Amino acid sequence: MSTVTAKTFDDVACAFPATLQEALELMADEKTRGRPLAGGTDLMVQWESGVLEMPERAVSVKHLSELRNIEETDGEVMIGASVTHMGIRRSPLTQKYLPSLVDAAATIGGFQIQTMGTIGGSVANASPAGDLAPSLMITDGTVVVASVRGEREVPVTKFWTGYRKIDLEPDELIVRFRLPKMPDGHREAWRKLGPRQAQAISKVMGSCRGHVANGVVKSFRVAIGSIAPTCVRLYDVEKWVEGKKLDEAVLAEAEQRTSDGINPIADIRSTAEYRKWVTGRIVRGFLEQLAG
């Protein structure tokens, strides 16, 4: 007997666990484990087009109340994995403490995609063009994953391990993000370049968080997406510019060092040359914004 592969949506079984614990128990057993399914905005398209094979089973996590909250502690905002892009846009906590994440969420698709797609799904999809990645990376926060074995925390900057690869075991689910708040006096910025303003997949996009006082860079973190297999932090540029006074020579060199320090891909959305040049311009623009 040959095994029959699921071919249409109708062939995919799907569990709707009532609690996170129940979901983790389903994931723990190979016989009940399924592809975690959140908003479906990536998976439904990838399954139908054949980019990904239709799975035999899915486990819906979108409705789990444990994953749908945005909360704060003294220093952090915690965002549940099934919070939607629209949920991120509407929350006073993210608006106050994670402004570049709010701006990034607002550029993903139209309202319909934003009400469906989730932060956990976007991160798990691990596209190099995933628009939330830079704003998560600049917080130096963590991804909390869970299984019946317990919880585990991974720095956001290490969670994407390669092109469309994440640090997640087969029995684990992404449950929340712990994101340090933007400190007082700091600013964030977000920039996305696509072929048009609405509903575009990014050629290059990025976020920064930093603090410039009296023209001197006190701190600077910058992350850029769509230029490498994963979103990347530009640690060399960050280190070089910190402590410097932002005059024209420093801005020009920061721009040049950015362009020289990256090795972007050429693909259907843009050329490598354009990405090198424009990433330099974006980083320069970020520094000017922090100073202004």
Next chain:
Amino acid sequence: MNKVKRTWNINGERREAEIPPVRRFLDVLREDLDLKGTKEGCGEGECGACTVIVDGEPVLSCMLPAGQVPDSAEVTTVEGLEKTPGGRLLQAAYAEKGAAQCGFCIPGMIVSSYAMLSRDPDMDPGRIREAHAGNICRCTGYEKIVEAIQSAAEQWPAEAKG
């Protein structure tokens, strides 16, 4: 059996369905429930022709697994608009301004308009355009659509708010 049972309140009517859980909500509406007003355009989340409202939020029914639409969900499709004061106002405004040409995008477009105005009827053209960025029209150039929505927003009935 790879099926789930769901009971929804669609356009004010209780509807039951026993369906494969990942069947697209679009197909459940059109084929299982015979609500053919909702259209399939691109089938991959770009065009917005399949937009319906689930519990107050506009969603794309072409990428929504029907099993994820929870029991007791309030669903509004284009067929339900004429049952509401705001929906009738939008229909009249679209007609008056000549906002439809070929018409294929309009079921999704006007459902997005209804979702937006139900949340916040005081809308400027920029916010109207943002709320409809997920609805593509290849005929009109959007000007008349925006005018129609502005016109409806100005007259939006108080009882249709919220």
